[in-house]
Amino acid sequence: MVKIFIDEKPFEVEEGITVFTAAEQAGIEIPHLCYHPAFAPEGTCRMCLVEIEGVPKLELSCATVVRDGMKVSTNNERVVEARKGVLEFLLADHPMDCPICDQAGDCKLQDYYEKYGMFESRYSENKEKREKKRKIGQTLIHDQERCVLCRRCVRFTREITKTHELGVFERGVHAEISILEDGPVNNKYSGNLAEICPVGAITDLDFRFQTRSWFLKSGDSICPLCSRGCSITIDSHKGFSHFKVPKRVYRIQSRRNENINGFWICDIGRYGYGYINENRLEQILLKNEQNEAMDWEKALKILSEKMKKVHPMDRSSGAVLILNPWLTNEELFLIKKFLIENQEFENVYLIDIPDGEGDDFLITTERSPNKRGLQELGLKAKSLSSDKLPEKIKLVLAFTPPNIDSAGSASVKAVFDKAETKILFASNKNDLSDVSDMVFPTAVIAEKSGSLINIDGVLQNFSPALEALGDSRPEWQILVEMAKEIDINHKYYDQFSSPETILQEIRKEISDFGKKSD
Amino acid sequence: MSPEFSDKVKKQVQDILAHYPEKKAALLPVLHVAQQEFGFIGEDTERMVAALLDIKPVQVREVVTFYTMYNRKPVGKYHIQVCSNLSCSLLGGAGLLDFLLKKLNIGLGETTKDKKFTISTVECLGACEQAPCMMVNFDYYGDLDEEKIDKILDNLK
Amino acid sequence: MEEKLLTKLFEIKDSFTIDVYLKHDGYKAVEKAFQEMNPESILAEVKNANLRGRGGAGFPAGVKWGFVPKGVDKPKYLCVNADEGEPGTIKDRYIMTHNPHLLLEGILIASYCVGINTAYIYIRGEYENVALGLEKAIAEANAKGYLGKNILNSGFDCQIYVHRGAGAYICGEETALLESLEGKRGNPRLKPPFPALVGLFQSPTVINNIETLSNVPKIILNGAETFVQTGLPKDGGTRIFGVSGMVKKPGIYEMPVGTNLKEIIFELAGGMKDGKTLKAVIPGGMSAPILTADEIDINMDFDSLAEAKSMLGSAAIIVIDEDTSILDVLKIVTKFYSHESCGQCTPCRIGTKWINKTVQRIADGQGKIEDIDNIKRLAKNILGKTLCPLGDAAALPILSIVNKFRQEIESYIGN
Structure with missing residues (x-):
């Protein structure tokens, strides 16, 4: 660690970092255009010049490494004047077409002009x-x-x-x-x-x-x-x-x-x-009752009745559960506890999402976010496209992903064709939404919270970036309410007020869950 | 048709490559050779040179457009470059440029119809003691006046 | 009187050949260096001679060589700066044309001293004919065993290659030169790291000017003590002054460092051409701030010119007469720098062009009186703010011209 002074305030910073980074860590903004932390500094925009005591010229903060006892001024008159000068050069040839520029609002030139410029143009x-x-x-x-x-x-x-x-x-x-x-x-x-x-x-x-x-x-x-x-x-x-x-x-x-x-x-x-x-499901749909507004309470009641109708003797052979790797860890866990273990769905299938082209940078071949979570939860699912289906199907609960393709929906359709009762949980309209007995609109990842485990085994939590659309709800919430509606172990499901509480429960069972990153 | 170096030039390029630990370093000299061979550096030549030196064509374009000596379009058999810097201007370089343009009846940067002459200006050639001066291809001509220019042009066949 | 350390052979017939050079103590310094001295004693000698760089910045060559780390695995390189792009500068062309072996001998000694086996002479592309001459000289030296493997049985190998630039003033800046030599655009590099540590091909590199290296054989042969007897104690030897512009006898004049500028112009260069009156002098290449007629009684050395807020630079003297409009000078200066700006950093890229446009507008009769202060303001906003020295090289002469000839510039601006 070295001690440096930025704008007269002392800071202890890591050795070897730049003045820019030190200032950033201290919450001091130094304007910059060419500097980007992904790249080695090039020092060409000249916006990040600062004064360093004892150095005659202004120095690049992006390229100057901190030294013990260094005294940096990021905002004194000389620095501000230099910054203004550079900004004036940058704006001299600039077309000033902000009103039609899509960057307006996100533009560094705009920001810096407002903060450090505010001069009349002297460019004639x-x-x-x-x-x-x-x-x-x-x-x-x-x-x-x-x-x-x-x-x-x-x-x-x-x-x-x-x-x-x-x-x-x-x-x-x-x-x-x-x-x-x-x-x-x-x-x-x-x-x-x-x-x-x-x-x-x-x-x-x-x-x-x-x-x-x-x-x-x-x-x-x-x-x-x-x-x-x-x-x-x-x-x-x-x-x-x-x-x-x-x-x-x-x-x-x-x-x-x-x-x-x-x-x-x-x-x-x-x-x-x-x-x-696009193409979102916003309301609960009940076959033959399209015109009737359906609220969640009522719908879950109907669903619970339909589930109860399947005779316990038929559960293991005649009930089918169709999952997909877009479901979060918490949702998969609830499915495991509630549907598989408690409701005895033994015929569990996974929708096959075809691999795409991967590369050696970010893109993986798996076109879904949580195959690894499925594995780590020990959820065994058969392939919907290649494994055999049960002879007779009384009830099917299908969770479909937004990117289901025609082959995927055809494979689910094959189950639906054999099934007496077909329940669909989906965020987007697909080939199945019209032939289901009930359709429950679900939130997409962007609208919900939970966790996923990526290809390298890293568990990541996320929160909603926007509100769930229409009446849609995240699957974990639907599952908790379903379980309560069917009235099994009310107390157990009562504790699941959020995905975090579910993850805690997962970790009680699998202590190193999501901690096995490669 | 994409350009190709003659065997003799290929040998020359191999000699140049031997001067450097990295192929890419030979870019400027190889471009000189290419210009000598083809008269200018076109897109095809850029691509050929890029392949030769294991670099991307865009890197060749970056270099070709940075340096003033690479012609991106064909020039006349004789490329006359008149110095427009200080010492030459003090001694009448600008007037001589006008004289040349008028004499050959072309504008600055243009080539005569017979493709014999191209005239452009150039920054200091490092021959200020012979100001005003100019360069015809790689030959320097100094202490110029109109009479001398007449003679020089007459000798350029 | 001229003091000919470097230019002595120039007038002898075929002075560029190795035979003539050998007849005049040629390669004797290399023999002495290899046989009687070692890298440390050579370095000490060059340091004692206080040989200051002749390219422009005046950095002591011995100190520069000393910066190169010892015992590194990487190969080291010597890059010889023969870009000679500074307007007014002609001296290196003379050395390369008339006495290339003097340069090669200097390169050889420097390489031996620093432990370098490969040297590149980066020569401006326009000097094609000079480059061909250099290559001939290198071939001669190879044939006689002064280059190549195991030179003079010393066990030391050295090869010199000529690398042609392609038209870019900025490549005279040492890091731009390195970029160019690596096959890239001549964009100057950020420093640190300095070339002595990370230079050509990421290896330790020395970059010296032609004239600087050409002084080395004499220092080795005659000793530092003799060398410093010419010129000034801290700035020894001679300079090859290149005189151009409105003088009777333009050309090169080798004189001791510190020779009076007036003497050079009026005695050596024969005074003003056509009996004109002297108006101003640029004393060290175009980047050097201009001197007015009453400032030319000055000694041509680094310190004296720095004191006069100008610089010795490449010692290229451009003499301007009274009939020349200062606005024309300013136009050429500003056009040059905007044309030669590499364009990578903001103040230089945009500032030099802005000033050039304003000067052009004044010249076109559209000037406003506030333009003058604005030019000064812009030049100051370039000064000290750029990535490489080109910004200062542009700003300083512009400021000096506007400050010293303000009245004349105002006279071009209508009411």
Whole structure:
């Protein structure tokens, strides 16, 4: 540890870290554009200059390592003047088109101007004209005029994806970031480029002109689209009092997590949020009674009656339970305790979600978030597509995932075709929702809390990033209420007021649950 | 058709590569060789050089566009570069540039119809004692005046 | 009188050949270094000579060599800076053209001293004909056993390669030069790490100017004591002054460090061309702040010029006459730096162009009186804020011109 002074306050900081990091840890913001913790400092934007006692020139905070006794000023007159000067240069050629810029609200240039600038423009020359909307990738638009040449994007394609699509061409004031004529950004992580761009130079076609960032509420979550379990933020829009907005979720961005995904997420996770917005089941459906509004209490009563109707003798052979690896640990545990052990569902099947293409970075082949949780809970499930079905099926309870494909639903359908009573728990409409006797709308991962275990065995808790849609509820809640309705061991299920309480119970049974990370 | 080095040039490139512990370091000299061979560095040449040095074409483009000596388009048989820096300007370099442009009847950066001459300006050539000076391909001509330029051009066949 | 340490052979016929060089004590210093001295005593000699870098910054060469760590596994490199891009500078071309073996001998001694087996001469691409001459000289030295394996039976191997740049002033900056040599854009690197530790190909590297290294053979042959007798005690030897602009006899003049600028212009270079009056002088390449006519009675050494708030730089003297508009000078200066800015850091990339545009606007008759203060303000916002010295190299001459010739610039601005 070394002792340093930042703005006259003493701090004990780790040896070898930079002044920037030390200040950040102390809660002192130093403006910066080119610096990004994923990359080695390049020191080109010159926004993070600070004064260090005894050093004649202002120094880069991003690249200067702390020394014992160092006295740093991040905000004195000289530093602020230099910062203003750099900002003035950056804004000189800037098109100032914030009203039509999607970065507005998230833009560092805007933030810094408001905080450190606020000067009248003294630029009386003609601005450099540059290309304003070049499509540089499937989802990316590049605006050369807004670019501050921080090179974060170039470094990303060079160091992270190693795909080398972007480069800096020309030099001096003509220097520009560009692709080759026939070499658009084409990698599975391209959306990160729009995200790390500190200004509005690279914008995301998916978000472009859709809404303004200040209308959005950000919530933390975990991406469920593969078994990596990347940390994400979900930006959603509540709508306005006088008119509805076309979407709920507008944007998914990566959230820093050194243990899982670093700073990045893949494009599958970034753009694959359609299921949260579209085709959702919002109400409980009861066959032949579509017009009747159904509340949960009533519906669970009906369900409990239907379950009780299955004679205990038929339970083991005639009741089928269909699970999927999108269910959280807590939900799977409740299914195990309540449905399998107590209600004696012996025919447990898992919906097969076909593998996708993985890579050696973040994307795994498993297109579901919690296969590992299923294993660690010791839940044995047969394959719905390859294992034999029981002869006669009285009752089937099916939990389907949002990304069920036609083969998956066909395999569930095959069970439904044989079954007398068909109950579906699903977040999204699918081929089964119309042929079920009852459909219970469930919340998606983004709307619930719980935990998942990723491919490497890391257990991650998550909370709702947005409210559950319509009447939908998370499965764990439905299961607890079902158990209470059927009236088995009321006291046991009463304790499960939240997923955390369920996880505690899991750990009572499996002490190292979710602690076996590879 | 993508360009290819002749066997002689390939040998030359091998010699250059032997100078460096990393292939990539040979990029500038290999681009010089390529320009000598093809007259300019086009996209195809960029790609060929990238493959030769095990780097990405975008890295070649970065370098080609950084340095002023690489021509991205064909130039005339004689590329005349007139110094526009201080010592040459003090001694009338700008007037001589105008004289040249008028004489060849082209604009700055343009090539004569017969593809013989291209004229551009250049920053200090390091021959200030011979100001005003210019470079024709790799040959320096100093202490220029209109008469001398006439003679030089006459000798460039 | 001229003091010819480096340029002595220039007028002899075929001075560039190894035969002529050998006839005039050529490679005697290498023999002495290899046979009578060791790396430590060579380093001590060069340090005692206080040989200051001739490229511009004036850093003592011996100290630079001493920074290179001993006993590292990695190969070490010597990069010889022959980029010679500083406007007005012509001296290195003369050495390479007329006495390349002097340079090669200097390279050899430096390499032996630091433990380097590979040296690259980074020469500006426009000097193609000079580069060909150097390559010929290297071939000659190889043939005579002064380069290659086991040189003079010393067990020491050394090879020198000529590496051509391709048109970029910034590559004269030592870390940009390294980037360029590695096949990249000439973007200067952040320091630290310094090249002596992490330089070319991530290895310890010495970067010296042509003229600096060309002084080494004389220091070794005649000793540091003799060397410091010329010039100043802390800034010894000679400088090859390159004189250009409005003088009768432009050219190179080798004189002791500290020679008076007036003497160089009016005696050696023959005074003003066509009987014009001297208006201003740029004393050390374009990056050096300008001197007015009444400031030229000054000794040409690092300290004296620093005291006058200018710099000796590459000792390239550009003489400007009274008929030249200072605005034209400013236009050329600002155009040059904006053209040569590598573009990676904000103040230099945008600031140099902004100033250039304003100067151009004044020249076009659209100037406003507040433009002058604004130019100064912008130059100050570049000064000391950039990643590499190019920012200062641009800002300082601009500031000096605007400060010293404000009235004249104002006269170009209409009411």
